[in-house]
Amino acid sequence: MYEFYPYFTNDGSVGLYSPADDDIYHSTYGALSEAYEKFVLPANFDEYFKTHNEIKILDICYGIGYNSKSFLNYFLQNFEKKIKALNISIDEIDTDNKFSKIFIKAIDIDKNLIYLSPFIKMDKKIFFNNKINFSHEKISRLLKKDTKRKYKFEKYINIILLKKIIKSFPEIFDDIEFNNLLKSKKYKPYFDKNICRIYEFYKNSGYYKTLKSRFRAYLHNIYYRYISRSYKKALKALKLHDFNFELEINDARKAIKEDYNTYNYIFLDAFTPAKCPCLWTVDFFKLLHKHLEEDGLLLTYSNSASVRNAMIQAGFWTGKIYSKELDKFIGTIGTKKLELIKHGLSEYDLGLINTKAGIVYRDKNLSLDNESIIKVHEKEVSESNLLSSSKFIKLFRKQTK
Numbered sequence: 483m484y485e486f487y488p489y490f491t492n493d494g495s496v497g498l499y500s501p502a503d504d505d506i507y508h509s510t511y512g513a514l515s516e517a518y519e520k521f522v523l524p525a526n527f528d529e530y531f532k533t534h535n536e537i538k539i540l541d542i543c544y545g546i547g548y549n550s551k552s553f554l555n556y557f558l559q560n561f562e563k564k565i566k567a568l569n570i571s572i573d574e575i576d577t578d579n580k581f582s583k584i585f586i587k588a589i590d591i592d593k594n595l596i597y598l599s600p601f602i603k604m605d606k607k608i609f610f611n612n613k614i615n616f617s618h619e620k621i622s623r624l625l626k627k628d629t630k631r632k633y634k635f636e637k638y639i640n641i642i643l644l645k646k647i648i649k650s651f652p653e654i655f656d657d658i659e660f661n662n663l664l665k666s667k668k669y670k671p672y673f674d675k676n677i678c679r680i681y682e683f684y685k686n687s688g689y690y691k692t693l694k695s696r697f698r699a700y701l702h703n704i705y706y707r708y709i710s711r712s713y714k715k716a717l718k719a720l721k722l723h724d725f726n727f728e729l730e731i732n733d734a735r736k737a738i739k740e741d742y743n744t745y746n747y748i749f750l751d752a753f754t755p756a757k758c759p760c761l762w763t764v765d766f767f768k769l770l771h772k773h774l775e776e777d778g779l780l781l782t783y784s785n786s787a788s789v790r791n792a793m794i795q796a797g798f799w800t801g802k803i804y805s806k807e808l809d810k811f812i813g814t815i816g817t818k819k820l821e822l823i824k825h826g827l828s829e830y831d832l833g834l835i836n837t838k839a840g841i842v843y844r845d846k847n848l849s850l851d852n853e854s855i856i857k858v859h860e861k862e863v864s865e866s867n868l869l870s871s872s873k874f875i876k877l878f879r880k881q882t883k
């Protein structure tokens with residue numbers, strides 16, 4: 483039976499644990515906050531939308547959707563501000579003359595995570611992690627806490643997502659494994675009960691047979707205060723945009739090989755290179771390079787020398803992501819235009835790339851499994867004459883004293 487391992491992170495959003503890797507999918511600091519600080523804020527969308535009215539985002543390793551959701555949340559909240567600043571009501575705008583075009587393509591190999599993504603609780607006020615049946619040292623520090631919420635999440639985003647998922651995967655209603663997960667008592671605290679009710683409504687009345695007016699009446703009668711208002715708000719906001727969200731359950735390598743789009747932003751949120759090297763190889767980065775627009779940005783949380791080297795070898799200008807909020811470097815950015823790099827790699831970072839730690843993972847035909855990629859990599863490292871990273875670090879410290 484499929485099992486998943488949810489817990490509450492410090493901002494009240496749900497994170498997941500992977501027993502196979504004894505690792506967490508999301509930072510205990512806050513799953514939503516992490517998505518904001520590692521992807522959405524460094525992407526600098528305010529600047530982007532000054533010169534573009536169209537955006538295409540590739541969300542690799544969608545999981546339970548924090549990166550796409552955070553983008554939508556940020557976009558819709560800021561778009562509203564823009565409308566208010568223009569001093570016009572949303573109703574006054576000619577909706578045929580759409581403000582912008584949004585396209586998100588999101589990929590994950592795990593069907594259940596994609597299906598569960600709209601149900602996940604995003605803003606638990608007070609949480610207890612004492613009932614979880616797994617242990618991880620970082621999670622155990624978060625047994626009972628008042629949340630520290632940094633970013634307000636608009637619940638209507640989950641309603642929009644649920645509808646997209648039902649449309650893309652109508653088989654969801656008959657998927658026994660997924661429906662058992664959703665009904666399981668064990669996981670109930672981690673799901674938003676109102677979204678579960680909307681799902682049940684569609685399941686019982688048939689999504690395509692349900693008239694929009696009936697759905698609205700349903701929301702109006704039962705959850706008027708909570709959902710109906712925010713749902714209407716979302717519909718109004720989205721009417722102003724040409725919004726297309728494509729989700730694919732697949733190995734990201736295969737999905738992207740078969741995709742012909744180019745993207746303004748690529749979010750790469752795979753497990754670490756040691757665990758999932760197939761999404762960090764020089765060959766995968768070459769594929770991503772082909773899918774990036776000329777002024778596009780690839781963003782990832784990884785600071786690994788091997789990843790940076792793979793990006794450079796694949797043809798990217800490569801730099802670091804600096805977080806103002808955390809006052810530190812939190813990842814790596816790749817572009818096709820040097821002037822888009824705000825924080826270049828330092829002498830130290832470049833030195834590290836030229837050690838054994840910088841040796842790249844390879845997967846020429848984008849088809850090897852992770853174990854095989856690791857084996858080839860280990861062999862290349864053991865046969866290499868390059869300095870080890872520890873020797874380099876010692877030398878570097880000596881020279882710069």
Ligand SMILES: C[S@@+](CC[C@H](N)C(=O)[O-])C[C@H]1O[C@@H](n2cnc3c(N)ncnc32)[C@H](O)[C@@H]1O
Nearest residue numbers: 543544545546547548590591592733734751753
């Ligand atoms: C660190 S988690 C990503 C978390 C995610 N961004 C979220 O908001 O929940 C890594 C994800 O990679 C997915 N994954 C692992 N191997 C993959 C592959 N070859 N192709 C696509 N997705 C993969 C896993 O299912 C998992 O959801």
